[in-house]
Amino acid sequence: MTLPARLRLGPTALLVLSFAACMGLRWQLTVAQLAQATACTRDCLVWGAIAYDAGVLGVLLALVGLARASPPWLRWLLTVCAVAVLWLYAVDMAVYDLFSFRLRIADLLKYAGDFSSNATVALPYLARGRGVLLVALTLLTSVFLVYAAKRALTSKQRKRALVYLSALPILWVFRYLPQGAEYVHQDGYQDYLSSNLQSGTDAPFSAALRTRLQNAPAPAQTCTPSARKARPVILLVVESLSLHHSQKFAGLKDYTPALDRIASEYSYLESFYANGFTTDGGLIALLTGHVPFPQVNRYQSTNTFAGYDKAQQDFFAALARQQVPALYFTSADLNFLGTRGWLKNLGFSYIEGPEHPAYAGLPRGSFDDPGDAALYRRLLQWLDRERPAGPFFAVVQTITTHPPFTIPGSTQHGEEAALRYADAALGEFVAQLQARHFFDDGLLFITGDHRSMTLLDAQEKARLGPAAPARVPAVVVSAEHRGQPPVAGQWQQADAIPSFLATMGLSSCTSAFQGRFLEQPVQARFIFHPLGTQRGQVLVKIKDQESPFFARLAGDDTAWITAPSDTQDAQAALQEINRQRALLPDLEANAARELLRFHQWIP
Secondary structure (H helix, E strand, C coil): CCCCHHHCCCHHHHHHHHHHHHHHHHHHHHHHHHCCCCCCCHHHHHHHHHHHHHHHHHHHHHHHHHHHCCCHHHHHHHHHHHHHHHHHHHHHHHHHHHHCCCCCHHHHHHHCCCHHHHHHHHHHHHCCHHHHHHHHHHHHHHHHHHHHHHCCCCHHHCCHHHHHHHHHHHHHHHHHHHHHCCCCCHHHCCCHHHHCCCCCCCCCCCHHHHHHHHCCCCCCCEEECCCCCCCCEEEEEECCCCHHHCHHHHCCCCCCHHHHHHHHHCEEEEEEECCCCCHHHHHHHHHHCCCCCCCCCHHHCCCCCCCCCCCHHHHHHHHHHCCCCEEEEECCCCCHHHHHHHHHHHCCCEEECCCCHHHCCCCCCHHHCCCHHHHHHHHHHHHHHCCCCCCCEEEEECCCCCCCCECCCCCCECHHHHHHHHHHHHHHHHHHHHHCCHHHCCEEEEEECCCCCCCCCHHHHHHHHHHHHHECCEEEECHHHCCCCCEEEEEEHHHHHHHHHHHCCCCEEEECCECECCCCCECCCEEEEECCCCCCEEEEEECCCCCCEEEECCHHHCEEEECCCCHHHHHHHHHHHHHHHHHCCCCCCCHHHHHHHHCCCCC
């Protein structure tokens, strides 16, 4: 039995209904994430996501109309384009659910090549409720989309294509309706088409300005010898460790009682800034002393560490001259983004990842992670059995607290569970170092690589202000720091190089853009943090100024969005942003080609 024609829904109507269900899913996700991050009610958020998604629906309908009015060869090409728009919409939703970031096409091309690492993140998500529903709705919508697009219009029906095409400008207008609303994280409700518009980071400098900037003198430095005897130093970089996780540092969540106890027993930095918003950015700042400014095509290139292959103040060479080994231990796959090669080029004499036999047979999480606890056990094993005599510099990088917050060998997941697990493992690690009397002469510096890829909530923004996206904890553990008050002032990851040099008995230098928080503390006047959501913007924190300022990157037209009142500060900060970026090589936008080459689809 068939329904009367007037009661049957055509393929286009089914397409609209199924995509509306996708829009509903994204609306629910947006509300869930943003309700905590804004002062708006749920009603305030309705138009945000749905109005932007109406534009995406307009694009789909326009492609369907063009496909139906086109010859067969073009019809299938347009259908493939429409399906690609739909699936990118779904991938964007999954990325936002996992990382609170909108999908960047450049990121997709850059990271998609490593299937094994991506699978450890994506598969657990796709096996859970929202992931399953997202895949089901996207598949259903794809069927209706292909069905609608393949129905060719006869010559007498070609005018119907105009109806489809008119949907694009009509639905696109809806995108401008919610602009009057102010959200803490506007990127959260925009669609991925909007978030992929040109940000200004790829606008090159003119040849004349670039040459002038490259020839400009570097900021004046003040260099100071160290009276301290060389000592062992461990830099512990905890994935996504953020102020909002800590009751002590932010007075919000209480996920890190062990870290808070260690900070109270020893000391910590009063105000510490991450210079980047991703792990590679944090490592660049901590291990080279450079701010990870984006050069031209950085976000379209697989060369993540290009331009950052030498540490400031000749750090690793200085260690080598004193016969101090530099070692790197991590539980994350070091082949990801070419990290192992970069670390080797920097000057690490020993590099170890999760492939080490100590982790054999252990359950694994994201990025082949055997878990923070296993990583700390391995480092203690190295200290007991393999540690060379004398001082050393060791970096320990964790990964368990990376989204989707999977704890190896556990059925628990989520940010709170992962942070509590990581914190307990950290507490035990420090206790074991104490039992081994490591702190009699050694120093442990604990910090996060970047603020977690989760949305700021209203309380965090109110407590920490507009600089909240750049703030992370920093704890100093050593005999001389036991029971000491916090190190007053503002500090940053780029200050680590001079600080480690000084505490290891070597000469170190400071400037208006790089400080030193160990031994004889000296604050930098300026701190830079390239933003992760508005990737064409840089947060600038100036000493003794309560609120940060913001600059927009645009090549020769780089300028202030909110400028400091002191013209000398304003000029000095922009000059240094431009100078550092001009010294970086322009990168080739090779992400797409390298992805194809990775899979041997091209030679």
